[in-house]
Amino acid sequence: MKAKSVDRIMTGVIVGIGFLIIALLAALLGYLLIRGVGHISWHFLTSAPESIRSGGGIGPQLFNSLFLLVLTMIITVPLGLGAGIYMSEYAKQNRLTAFIRLIVEVLSSFPSIVVGLFGLLVIVNRFGLGLSLMSGALALTVFNLPLMVRITEQALRAVPREQKEAGLALGLSRWRTITTVMLPISLPAIVTGTILAAGRVFGEAAALLFTAGMSSPRLDFSDWNPLHHTSPLNPFRPAETLAVHIWKVNSEGLAPDAAQIAAGASAVLVITVLLFNLGARWLGRALYRKLTAGR
Amino acid sequence: MTMIATEKTEAERVANRTTATPSDAGTAVGAPADPREKAAASVPAPLPGASPAAARDESAQRAIPGLAPSAPEPGETARTQPAPNPAFYTKDLSVYYGEKQAIKQVSMAFPDRQVVALIGPSGCGKSTFLRSLNRMNDLIPGASIDGEIWIGGQNICDPRTDVVRLRQRIGMVWQRPNPFHKSIYENVAFGPRYHGVKNKAALDQLVEECLRKTALWDEVKDRLHQSGLALSGGQQQRLCIARSIAVKPDILLMDEPASALDPVSTAKIEELIAELKRDYTIVIVTHNMHQAARVSDKTAFFFLGDLVEYDETNKIFTNPSRKSTDDYISGRFG
Numbered sequence: 003m004k005a006k007s008v009d010r011i012m013t014g015v016i017v018g019i020g021f022l023i024i025a026l027l028a029a030l031l032g033y034l035l036i037r038g039v040g041h042i043s044w045h046f047l048t049s050a051p052e053s054i055r056s057g058g059g060i061g062p063q064l065f066n067s068l069f070l071l072v073l074t075m076i077i078t079v080p081l082g083l084g085a086g087i088y089m090s091e092y093a094k095q096n097r098l099t100a101f102i103r104l105i106v107e108v109l110s111s112f113p114s115i116v117v118g119l120f121g122l123l124v125i126v127n128r129f130g131l132g133l134s135l136m137s138g139a140l141a142l143t144v145f146n147l148p149l150m151v152r153i154t155e156q157a158l159r160a161v162p163r164e165q166k167e168a169g170l171a172l173g174l175s176r177w178r179t180i181t182t183v184m185l186p187i188s189l190p191a192i193v194t195g196t197i198l199a200a201g202r203v204f205g206e207a208a209a210l211l212f213t214a215g216m217s218s219p220r221l222d223f224s225d226w227n228p229l230h231h232t233s234p235l236n237p238f239r240p241a242e243t244l245a246v247h248i249w250k251v252n253s254e255g256l257a258p259d260a261a262q263i264a265a266g267a268s269a270v271l272v273i274t275v276l277l278f279n280l281g282a283r284w285l286g287r288a289l290y291r292k293l294t295a296g297r
Numbered sequence: 298m299t300m301i302a303t304e305k306t307e308a309e310r311v312a313n314r315t316t317a318t319p320s321d322a323g324t325a326v327g328a329p330a331d332p333r334e335k336a337a338a339s340v341p342a343p344l345p346g347a348s349p350a351a352a353r354d355e356s357a358q359r360a361i362p363g364l365a366p367s368a369p370e371p372g373e374t375a376r377t378q379p380a381p382n383p384a385f386y387t388k389d390l391s392v393y394y395g396e397k398q399a400i401k402q403v404s405m406a407f408p409d410r411q412v413v414a415l416i417g418p419s420g421c422g423k424s425t426f427l428r429s430l431n432r433m434n435d436l437i438p439g440a441s442i443d444g445e446i447w448i449g450g451q452n453i454c455d456p457r458t459d460v461v462r463l464r465q466r467i468g469m470v471w472q473r474p475n476p477f478h479k480s481i482y483e484n485v486a487f488g489p490r491y492h493g494v495k496n497k498a499a500l501d502q503l504v505e506e507c508l509r510k511t512a513l514w515d516e517v518k519d520r521l522h523q524s525g526l527a528l529s530g531g532q533q534q535r536l537c538i539a540r541s542i543a544v545k546p547d548i549l550l551m552d553e554p555a556s557a558l559d560p561v562s563t564a565k566i567e568e569l570i571a572e573l574k575r576d577y578t579i580v581i582v583t584h585n586m587h588q589a590a591r592v593s594d595k596t597a598f599f600f601l602g603d604l605v606e607y608d609e610t611n612k613i614f615t616n617p618s619r620k621s622t623d624d625y626i627s628g629r630f631g
Contacts, residue, residue, distance in 0.1 A: 095438055164475035167433055168537070172488035172544050173465025182487075187478050293479075 031272065038269025041262045047270070050220075051247070056259040060267050062218045065234055066135070066241040067204055067274075070214065073139040073237060074203050078146045079196065085147070086154020091180055110148035114209040117144050122212035133240040138214030142206060146199050153195030157188035186293035193286030200282070201275045207245035215240035216250055244271050384409040384548060384578035385430075390444035390454075392425050392434060399425045402444065403604040405597060407548075412570060412579045414593035414610065416586060418625065421599040423582045427550050430580065431467040432460045448548070465492065468541030468577070472553040474533035476525035476540070481508075481517050484525045484536055488544040507539040511569060531562025538569065542577070549573065551581040555588065567592050586626055590614050598622045 049059030093099045121141030131137045161184045169179030185192075218241055221234045228235040242250070244267055251257075251264045386406035392399045400422045407413050415423040428434040429442055432453060446453045453463050465488075476484050485504045486494075494500055504521070508514040513535045517528070525536050534554060541549065551570075555563040570579060570592045583589050589596050590610060597607040598617075606613065606622045617623045624630055 162475065163436075164471045164473060165477065167436065167469070167471070168475050168477065168540070170436070170461075171431065171433065171464050171467070171469035171541065172491070173461055173463075174488070174491055175461050178491065182491075183477060 034265075034268050034272050038265040038267070041266030042269060046266055051251075051263070052257055054256050056257050058257055058259075058263060060244060060247060060263070060270065062221050062234075063242055063244045063247040063267070064270065064274075065221075066214075066218060067244040067271075069234070069237075070135055070138055070142070070210075070241065070243055071200055071203050073135060074142045074146060075196075075200060077139060077143045078150050078199065081143075082147055082150025083154050083192075085151040087158065087180060089151060090155040090158040091176065091184075106148040106151055110145055110152065112145055114145060114206060115211075117141055118209035118212045120144065121209065126213055131238065133213065133215030134238045135214055135241045136237045138210045138241065138243075139237070141209050141213040142203050145209070146203060149199045149202070150196065153199070154188075154192055157191035157195065158184055160191065161187045186290065189293065190286040190290050193282055193289070197279050197282040200278060204275055204278065205245050205271060207243070207249050210243055210246050211249075214243060214246070216242050216246055218242045244274075383407055385446065385448040387430075388445040388447065390426070390429065390442070390446060392422070392429050393441045393443070394437070395439045399602050400429070401602040403599075405604060405607050407578055407580060408595065409578055410574055410576070411594040412574050412581060412592050414589035414596045415580065415582045415599060416584075416589050416596060416625070417599035417605075418630065419584075422602040423597075423599045424552055426599065427552055427580060427582050430548075430550055431464050431469060432458070433464075433469065435460070465544050466546050466548065468538075468544070468546035468549045470534070470537055470541060470549065470551040470554045473557050474530055474537050476528070476533050476536050479525060480522045481525045481528070481536060482521040484540050485543045488540060492544055503543060507543045508536075510542060510572070511535040511539040512565065513539060529562070531558050531565060534558060534562065534566060535569065538566075538573070542573070547578060549577045549579045551579065553582050553584060556584055563588070586614075598625060600625070 045057075046059045047064060048061040049057075050062055051060060052058030089099065089103070093102075118141060121137055121144070125131050125137045125140050126133060131140070158180070165183055165187060166179055169183035170176070174182070219239055220232060222230075222232040223234055225233045226235055227233050228237065230236060231239065233239075248264050248267045248271070251260050251267070255263065257263065383406035386404070388404050389402045390400060390404070391402050403426060415427060417423045425434060430446060432442075434440045434442065442454055444454060448463070448466070451458070453460075477487060479487065482504055485507050486500045489503055490500060494503065505514060505518075508517065513532060516532060517536075520527075525533065528536060534557075538549075538554075554570075555566045558566065567588065570581065573579060574594075581589075581592065593610045595608065596610040596613040598605045598613065598619075598621075600621055606617060606619045608618070613622060614626055617626065
């Protein structure tokens with residue numbers, strides 16, 4: 003009887019905590035959306051920002067954020083997958099790999115402003131990449147890669163041992179067992195983890211202040227040659243991302259509608275991240291179904 | 298009493314065998330004395346159905362004795378033992394987990410196309426032994442192996458062994474059914490396709506053949522492209538067996554294949570084992586003594602990493618030579 007009432011109380015507490023979290027999330031989202039959505043228009047999403055007059059948009063910033071995300075993921079995903087596969091399937095379990103794992107953990111919990119400074123000193127100055135999308139992408143890789151490695155490693159470790167053994171017992175090589183038996187099973191987990199990493203990239207500001215820069219050159223959206231200086235696809239141009247733009251507009255914006263722009267941009271940021279999450283989840287499920295003939 | 302009796306038959310068998318093998322005629326005098334002692338000591342049980350002395354001599358002479366103990370021996374030996382050719386055998390096989398020795402110098406021969414059951418209490422090493430036979434135990438961190446396993450004239454404990462190729466010849470079935478997260482068809486077709494069967498018609502035929510062999514065809518033929526995970530536990534286990542025979546192995550290793558299944562499914566698996574033994578040499582680990590008695594031709598009793606006794610199933614269950622075997626099968630421990 004006592005156990006039963008304790009159980010009931012604890013259940014109530016847990017449900018309460020759950021509701022609290024949902025309420026917080028809803029309030030936050032609601033606040034951002036209600037304040038910002040009204041300002042979002044096609045013009046707002048596509049036009050360039052104004053520094054003094056009102057009516058500026060966030061077109062280049064939005065594009066920069068997406069482009070930076072793609073760039074970072076192009077670098078991070080293959081490296082992270084490779085390292086994760088190595089750590090979980092090939093590396094011997096000894097002090098060295100334990101040490102590597104520790105470093106990976108530490109690296110992923112680095113304050114992003116520190117990573118930004120590191121990027122400024124090493125990537126921007128030492129390597130001479132300048133304030134550019136590429137510098138930003140490399141800086142983001144520094145703390146995204148560990149996350150990606152851990153996600154992959156844990157996803158592969160979560161695959162039941164019998165699945166792996168079944169592949170090997172059929173006379174499959176280790177590599178083929180990993181790619182054809184284990185990866186399809188762990189794919190949803192990897193995709194979900196990758197989205198989280200992507201969300202972090204998309205919302206990151208501090209690490210980009212010193213690496214990708216706070217200004218965006220005039221972009222010519224009709225010029226898609228990545229080698230041209232004004233081309234949006236040029237990875238070696240400075241680029242202000244959406245999150246950085248929000249920070250800048252809020253702190254030093256001179257335009258009379260700076261507050262609305264910041265609110266609108268925040269809403270766009272949140273909505274984009276949400277879309278990313280939902281889209282990638284759907285993709286993960288669809289991939290899983292395709293690779294495993296459904297459930 | 299019983300102990301002495303078996304020692305005799307054991308020695309007799311060895312003697313018969315050595316004399317029957319022409320090349321070993323010279324060692325025939327010396328051989329029986331040695332195994333008798335070994336049988337009495339029991340711990341490193343002699344190669345049952347084979348003469349350890351003979352095998353050792355031969356391996357010293359020729360690089361690869363292969364199935365040395367299997368030299369055709371009509372007449373005489375048939376009296377004491379049906380003596381089919383061993384499909385493979387182990388010699389002084391030890392398995393370690395770090396410092397701990399889990400299997401202690403086990404030598405045993407597995408007759409071709411027969412079912413050998415490995416029984417023994419939990420932790421006695423029977424699963425470890427089974428998993429060593431296709432080097433699957435290598436995957437466990439800290440596990441190492443010592444001794445010899447001869448399959449088709451090849452010592453697979455040799456570090457140069459291509460384990461990937463080896464495993465194709467040895468199918469494996471696990472305690473919990475573990476179909477791939479793929480369709481029923483794909484589960485079976487996966488292995489053969491990897492090994493080079495690309496022709497769609499040939500694959501279709503192979504899948505049907507394997508599913509028929511495992512008595513699954515009629516139950517699943519209308520939903521071949523649905524997930525293998527949607528099947529019941531017993532069906533999943535038969536699918537796993539179909540999957541492993543699809544790559545045409547010679548040997549099937551089964552690690553408690555029915556212990557996670559209901560009685561009806563268990564009966565089906567047992568029927569299946571009786572069918573499959575026409576084509577495959579089967580080694581089955583089981584906790585269920587009745588099952589061992591029902592499905593196997595020979596039974597090996599493991600205890601604390603030792604092969605305590607290995608003989609005809611009938612004999613093990615009616616008249617075991619060792620007291621601990623008797624105690625175990627009559628349920629006094631384990």
